Amino acid sequence: MILSEPEKNVVETIGEFIKFWGFSKHHGRIWALLYLSEEPLNASDIQSALEMSAGLVSMSIKDLLHWDVIVRVWVQGDRKDYFRANHDVWHMVTRVMREREYQMIASSARNLDDSLGELETSLEISKERLEFLKPRIEALIELSESFAAFLNVLLTQAEANIEELKRISAKLPE
DSSP states (O other), X not given: OOOOHHHHHHHHHHHHHHHHTTSOHHHHHHHHHHHHOSSXXXXXXXXXXXXXXXXXXXXXXXXXXXTTSEEEEOOTTOOSOEEEEOOOHHHHHHHHIIIIIIHHHHHHHHHHHHHHHHHHHOSSSOHHHHHHHHHHHHHHHHHHHHHHHHHHHXXXXXXXXXXXXXXXXXHSOO
């Protein structure tokens, strides 16, 4: 697949955008290439179009499959694996937020709570220092738990209301 300059710009732009989310630029470039492709592509097609090594394409495809960002498809008459982009961007975003951001926040709250427990039993900390630290750490725990609950509600509501949002946004003037 040969990309025009504007298509290359789209691929590179998505690569940079995906980097912001903590993924590799190559992940974004592969997804964008597949998203712009009318037909599913195999690893060799991707390697050629994006001038990437076979190893990098293979590792990136594995990662993208894990996140449901791309899907493996069967092409009749060919034994190679072919891929296409998952076009449901909202599904991808909510999955990443649930599996990565939500888990990070929940883990932080647990770690803070464990640290507070250790501080309370530590012989290294004076009573005065503990009295200073305890309300601060409790505030951080509460903030983490609140943000985890907020994110959970947001993701749950977003999934429930995405079709309504799509319907409403389709009616908005361009």
